Amino acid sequence: MQPLEGLLVLDFSTLLPGPMASLILADAGARVVKLEKPERGDEMRSYEPKLGEDSVNFALLNRGKQSIAIDLKAPDAVQRLKPLIERADVLIEQFRPGVMERLGLGYESVRRINPKLVYCSITGWGQTGPKAKSAGHDLNYMAETGLLGLTGAGGKPVLPQVLAADIGGGAYPAVMNIMFALTQRDRTGLGCYLDVAMADNLYTFMYWGLGNGFASDRWPGMSDEVVTGGSPRYQIYPTADGRFLAAAPLESKFWELFCDLIDLPQAMRSEQAPAEEVKAAVGERVERHTSLHWRAVFEGQDVCCSIVATLEEGVRDAQVAARRLFERQVDAGGRRVPALPSPVAPLFRSAQVCANAPRLNETQDPLLLI
Template sequence: MLPLKGLSVFDFSTLLPGPLASLILAEAGADVVKIERPSSGDEMRTYHPRVGENSANFVMLNRGKRSLCADLKQPEVVERVRALLERADVLIEQFRPGVMDRLGLGFEAIHAINPRLVYCSISGWGQTGPKASVAGHDLNYLAETGILGLSAGADGAPVLPPVLAADIAGGAFPAVMNIMFALRERDRTGKGTRLDISMADNLFTFHYWSIGSGTSGGGWPKPGAELVTGGSPRYHVYKTADSRYLAAAPVEERFWQRFCQIIGLPQELRDPEVDKKAAIAEVQRRIAERTAAYWCDVFAGQDVCCSIVTTLEEAMDDPHVIARGLFDHRVKSGSVALPALPVPVAPVFRSVAEVRAAPGLGDSNQELLGTI
C-alpha cells in the first residue's frame, strides 16, 4: 500500500507550484481532485506544445489526478465544494492572499466545518507583509532575493536561469514537506493547521554560504568573484576545441592536484593563493586545445569531478539514467503517452502504475458532485 493511500487532497492551484506539489502527493497514493474553471480550466492546459487536447506542460504536472469544474463565483457551487471539503484531508491553494476568504473558502471558514484539514497556501511573498499582494513570477522572486544578482554572465549582466527555482524549490517542495509535517502533527493532536508557504522566503535557503559570508564579516559575495560564482579555477566552465564545454569542479585539494596533473597546469598556478584569474585563463587555454570527447576520455575514472555539459536530450539518454529507470513511468493524454515527470519520491513510496492519465477537464464532476 502506498503511504498516502486514502488521503483526500483538493487542489485549487494552477500553473506550476501547487500542481507539482499535488502531483508528488498523487504519486505517493493520494486521491487528488483538481478544482478548475468551467470551459477553460487550468491556464496551463492552453500552453504549447500540444499533446492531444492539452499542453505537454499540463499533462506532465497532472498525472493521476481527477478534475472537477467549479465556478467559484457562484455561491451555490461554492456550497457544494464546501460539502466536499468537509471530509478532505488537505487543501492546496495558490491565489493572492484574501481571495479564498472572499470566495467563502478561506481557512477559518473551512476549519469551522473540518478542523482536521491541512490548509496549504502557496504564494510569492507569503500571506503577510508589505509585498503580500504584489504580483510576481519566478524571475521576480529570484531578482528580489539576491540570487539573480549573483548570476552574472561574461558581460556582467545577470543570466536568465533556465529552471523555475522559486516555483519548484521555493514553492512545491516546501509545500509537500510542510503538508507531511502537518499530517504527522494531526496524528498527534487530531487538528489540522494553516500553512503559509512563501516562495521568496524559501529562496533564501540557497544563500546559506553567502549569508554566512556577509553577516560574519567575510564580505558580501560578488558575481563572478566567489568559489561558486566563477571566481575560482576549481569551480568553472571551460570551452573545448569543438565549442562544447567542460564543467570542472575539482574543489577539494586531492581532486584539484589530480586535475592539474592531467591537464599539465604549471606548478606555480596550482597554489590556492595564486592569481586566480591567471589560473583560470591558463586552464581555459589548455582545455581549449582539445575536444570534449578527448577530455571525456582523459578524465574518465580519474575522480576529478569533471563533466561535459550535455543537452537535455543527451542527459535523458545517458545509460545511468536509463539504468535507474527514471523515465520508465508514463503519462497518457488521449492516445499519446509521454515520459512521466520524475518526482522526488523514493520508488518504494511511488505509484507502481507505469501508465496513468492526466485528467480531462471536469472528468470527475458527475462522480464527485453526485455524492453530495
C-alpha cells in the same frame, strides 16, 4: 499500500507550484481532485505543445489526478463544495492573499466545516508584508532575494534555466510542511494553516552567502565566490569543438590530479596564484582540445569534471537508464510519453506505470452537488 492512500487532496492551484506539490502527493497514493474553472480549466491546459487536447506541460504535472469544474464565484459554490471539504485531508491553493477569503473559502471559513483540514497557501511573497499582494514570477523572486545577483557573465546576470522558486521554493516546501502537518494532526486531531512563500524559501539555497555576510560582513557579489565563478576550481571552460567542460575539482586531491591531467604549470597550482591568471591558463589548455579528447582524459579519473550535456543527451545517459528514471509514462490523446520524475521514492509509488491527466470536469463525485 502506499503511504498516502486514503487521503483526499483538494487542489485549487494552477500552473506549476501547487500542481507539482499535488503531483508528489498523488505519486505517494493520495487522491487529488483539481477544482478548475468551467470551460478553460487550468490555464496550463492551453499551453503549447499539445499532447491530445491539452498541453504536454499539463499532462506531465497532472497525471493521476481527477478534475471537477466549478465556478468559485457562483453564489452556491461553497455549498456545493461543502461535502468534499468535509472529508478532505488537504487543501492547496495559490491565489493572491485575500482571494480565497472573498470566495468564502478562506482558512477560517473552511476550518469551521472541517477542523482536521491541512490548508496550504502557496504564494510568491507570503500572506504578510509589504509585497504580499504584488504580482511576480520566478525571475522576480530570484531578482529581489539577491539570488539572481550572484550569477553573471560579462558583468550581467544570467537568466536561470530552472524555475527554482516555483519548485524549490514553492512545491517542495509545501509538500514537506503538509507532511509535517499531517503528522501533527495524527497527534492532536486538528489541521492547521500553512503559509508557503516562494521568495522566503530561496534564501535557503544561499546558505553560504548568508554565512559570509552575517558572520564577517563579506557579502558576495556577482560571480566572485568559489561556487559562483570566482575560482578556477569551479568553472566552465570552452573546448575546441564549441562545447564546454564543467570543472569542479575543488578539493586539493581533485585539483592536483586535474592539474596533472591538463599539464598545468606548478606556479599556477598553488592557492596563492592569482585566480584570474589561473583561470586563463586552465582555459587556454582546455580550449586546445575537443570535448571528446577531454571526455577520454577524465574518464575514470577522480577529478569531478564533466562535458556539459544537452537535455537530450542527459535523458539518454546510461545512469538515467540504470536508475529507470523515465520508466513511467503519461497517456494523453492516444500518445504515451515518459512521465515527469518526482522525488517520491520508488518504494512509495504505485505499481501502475502509466497514468493519464484528467480531462476537464471528468470526475463525477456523488457527494458534490452539481
